[in-house]
Amino acid sequence: MTSRTVEPPGAEPEYGSLVRDDRVHRTLYTEPSVFADEMERIFGRTWVYLGHESEIPEPHDFKLTNLGTRPVILSRDEEGTARAFFNRCSHRGVTVCNEARGNAPRFVCSYHGWTYSSAGDLLNVPFPSGMDDSFDPAEWGLHHLERVESYRGFVFGVLSAEAPPLAEHLGAAAALIDEWVDRAPDGEIVVRHGVRRVAARANWKLYLDGAADGLHPFATHRSFVEMSARHRDGLFISQFRRNPDETPMYSRVLGGGHQYLDQRPGMGGRVWDATRPAPGTEASVADLEQRYGSETTPEILERTTVAGMNVFVFPNLSLVDNSIGVVQPREVNRTEVLWHVTSLAGAEPESLPLRLRIGEDFPNFGDPDDIENWERAQRGLELVPDVEWLHTGRGDDGEEGADYGVTNEAPMRAYQREWLRLMQHRGGENP
Numbered sequence: 001m002t003s004r005t006v007e008p009p010g011a012e013p014e015y016g017s018l019v020r021d022d023r024v025h026r027t028l029y030t031e032p033s034v035f036a037d038e039m040e041r042i043f044g045r046t047w048v049y050l051g052h053e054s055e056i057p058e059p060h061d062f063k064l065t066n067l068g069t070r071p072v073i074l075s076r077d078e079e080g081t082a083r084a085f086f087n088r089c090s091h092r093g094v095t096v097c098n099e100a101r102g103n104a105p106r107f108v109c110s111y112h113g114w115t116y117s118s119a120g121d122l123l124n125v126p127f128p129s130g131m132d133d134s135f136d137p138a139e140w141g142l143h144h145l146e147r148v149e150s151y152r153g154f155v156f157g158v159l160s161a162e163a164p165p166l167a168e169h170l171g172a173a174a175a176l177i178d179e180w181v182d183r184a185p186d187g188e189i190v191v192r193h194g195v196r197r198v199a200a201r202a203n204w205k206l207y208l209d210g211a212a213d214g215l216h217p218f219a220t221h222r223s224f225v226e227m228s229a230r231h232r233d234g235l236f237i238s239q240f241r242r243n244p245d246e247t248p249m250y251s252r253v254l255g256g257g258h259q260y261l262d263q264r265p266g267m268g269g270r271v272w273d274a275t276r277p278a279p280g281t282e283a284s285v286a287d288l289e290q291r292y293g294s295e296t297t298p299e300i301l302e303r304t305t306v307a308g309m310n311v312f313v314f315p316n317l318s319l320v321d322n323s324i325g326v327v328q329p330r331e332v333n334r335t336e337v338l339w340h341v342t343s344l345a346g347a348e349p350e351s352l353p354l355r356l357r358i359g360e361d362f363p364n365f366g367d368p369d370d371i372e373n374w375e376r377a378q379r380g381l382e383l384v385p386d387v388e389w390l391h392t393g394r395g396d397d398g399e400e401g402a403d404y405g406v407t408n409e410a411p412m413r414a415y416q417r418e419w420l421r422l423m424q425h426r427g428g429e430n431p
């Protein structure tokens with residue numbers, strides 16, 4: 001066996017030695033202690049996506065979410081402000097809310113009945129005459145996240161008081177979120193259609209590795225690529241049949257670990273023209289043409305189809321097609337990705353079924369391919385400790401904001417540098 005780079009249990013790992021210019025160490029994906037540090041130093045320190053404003057539109061609406069592995073309630077209080085606090089009773093730690101979403105002016109703990117408001121304040125404890133005078137309910141509310149801010153309806157929370165403002169954290173990703181949201185006639189997207197939960201026996205960073213990876217589709221999604229090409233050359237995903245670096249598609253390093261892949265230039269001038277047929281397409285198009293005329297309908301179809309943009313906001317938010325993906329680490333080798341299909345505020349209601357059907361296309365064909373390869377990677381990394389490194393060195397790194405051919409692994413290396421920056425920071429204040 002080759003000598004191991006990782007320190008014995010108990011020693012502080014030298015993360016700097018595990019992330020190099022052209023390789024990273026397998027233990028980033030396999031070591032429970034690394035995962036535990038990630039929950040503290042990444043999810044416990046940087047801005048994390050929690051949910052969308054439209055999921056909790058009314059006072060007292062709530063949904064359960066997570067900050068890394070910590071359970072969190074995202075709630076709208078009586079005044080209409082979005083709040084986020086741990087789903088953890090201040091008395092003895094019980095999860096006080098056990099429904100995925102709903103409307104509740106009170107959260108009543110099932111153990112001893114401590115009762116909290118939708119703002120997380122402790123309202124009462126049972127039989128209060130038994131409590132000492134020194135007991136101050138203001139001190140025992142549900143523990144709030146340090147800050148909660150939203151951008152274009154996307155609600156983020158952070159545990160660190162010193163974190164930069166959300167807009168600063170988003171940096172260059174903000175303009176791409178704008179572009180994605182501005183497809184909506186009223187400038188807002190709406191999340192109201194349930195959630196599709198994808199589970200993989202794989203480390204959460206395997207999702208991040210692929211967030212702007214244009215190299216894998218020709219192999220991972222080969223049957224999908226071939227099927228589309230057989231149907232019609234130029235149809236979505238068939239653009240990956242040839243060398244994708246010879247197409248005008250590009251990826252971009254956005255800074256802060258955020259990544260971007262723009263597939264639109266590889267799909268021809270109009271994305272609708274490359275859209276794969278979905279159940280009901282012809283009937284929906286005919287219906288739209290009848291109602292809105294043949295002049296306006298192409299415009300409607302262009303915003304009904306997929307966005308053609310893959311935007312990844314480190315560490316857990318993904319905008320792909322018309323859906324919001326939330327990367328949810330569960331254990332070092334277990335991850336869920338929660339997909340929320342979106343609709344566009346102000347869009348023609350008749351276009352919605354078509355938008356939903358089109359939104360199901362890639363998940364039906366592509367997700368099983370991706371998950372299979374993440375799980376195969378996890379098995380290889382766990383079962384063969386003798387081979388320590390993964391290669392990440394394809395292509396050169398340019399300046400921040402530079403565009404790349406889509407097989408360049410620069411976006412992956414860039415998020416790994418942000419990962420390293422956070423993981424190496426041990427002090428109290430924000431890095």
Ligand code: FES
Pocket residue numbers: 089090091092093094109110111112113114
């Ligand atoms: S643990 Fe919640 S009331 Fe006791």
Ligand SMILES: [Fe+2]
Pocket residue numbers: 210216217220221366370
């Ligand atoms: Fe994929």
